[in-house]
Amino acid sequence: MVDPNKELERAAGEHKANRKFVSKLRSRPPADLDRQFHELHDESFAEIDCLDCANCCKTTSPIFRDIDIDRLARHLGIRPADLVERYLHLDGEGDYVLNSAPCPFLGPDNYCSVYAARPRACREYPHTDRKNMLQILPLTLRNTLVCPAVARILRRLRN
Secondary structure, rough: OHHHHHHHHHHOEEEEEHHHHHHHOOOOOOOHHHHHHHHHHHHHHHOHHHHHHHHHHOOOOOEHHHHHHHHHHHHHOOOOOHHHHHHHHEEEOEEEEOOOOOOOOOOOOOEEOOOHHHOOHHHHOOOOOOHHHHHHHHHHHHHHHOHHHHHHHHHHHHH
16 A cells, blocks of 8 residues: 555655656646546455545635535434535635534544535545546646645546
8 A cells, every 4th residue: 555645745746746746647638638637446445445534624625516515414303504504614715614523523533523414515526536537627737736645646647
């Protein structure tokens, strides 16, 4: 297994090269970009265990849509308004996000206490197995600094 912390340190040092590579990809994307991402996604997550890292839960906040708020409130047995009041605020773009990091639902063992009811953004993170990867390359670049698996994916694409 890969050490997530070492992978993140390496990604920080490679950020300039990754930025240049993403710019090149955006101007001349290969026809099979999605396929390449999806294969590398599977390979990377076979080598990196999210429970050894949980950096996404420790440093970033997902966007909470109304459906996420309703589902999570129901899971916790509270009213949606109480969930918002206790855990969320509107960011500068008008999206609900967590009040603080790390996520209040992250346990000391890196397990999510609300995993079954987690927001869609958490379910889909780090978005490297989506269709139309070309459209989210700027997000993917940012995620190299948060998720060691994304950093590995981009490094392997560069090489």
